[in-house]
Amino acid sequence: MSINATFFAQMVVFFILVMFTMKLVWPPIAKALDERAQKIADGLAAADKAKAELTSANKRVEDELAKSRNETASRLADAERRAQAIVEEAKAKATEEGNKIVAAAKVEAEQQTVKAREALREQVAALAVKGAEQILRKEVNAGVHADLLGRLKTEL
Secondary structure (H helix, E strand, O other): OOHHHHHHHHHHHHHHHHHHHHHHHHHHHHHHHHHHHHHHHHHHHHHHHHHHHHHHHHHHHHHHHHHHHHHHHHHHHHHHHHHHHHHHHHHHHHHHHHHHHHHHHHHHHHHHHHHHHHHHHHHHHHHHHHHHHHHHOOOOOOOOOHHHHHHHHHHO
16 A cells, blocks of 8 residues: 555545534534523523613612602601791790780789779778867768768879
8 A cells, every 4th residue: 555545545534534523423512502602692691681670670779769868858847847837836825825914914913003002092091081080089970071081082
């Protein structure tokens, strides 16, 4: 055998091996590689989708938190306004009640002053009558001299 025949025989065997590999070995390997590439692509797509959903969920959570904070702040402001209004109303009622009490006290003091003046006038009139009795040394009749005693009370 010569080098040319050996070389030719090796080429024929190599060609048969390539044909055998292309027909029987290569299709399952290519199919397995394609399936693996598809699984990897599906996994990456699912990861991207999950990342997008996570971002969307985080945005919704932040929006809800902001809405909740705003609502809470609004409710607190309303409560403070109501409390302030209640305090102002209570102050107004207390002031009004105090004014009523002061007015009633003034009226009562005025009445007591009038009563005290009347009592003092009567006492002064009685003292004047007693003084006049002692000066005249006789009894002054209150019924007879009622007009005179009335004028004396009004003058005092």
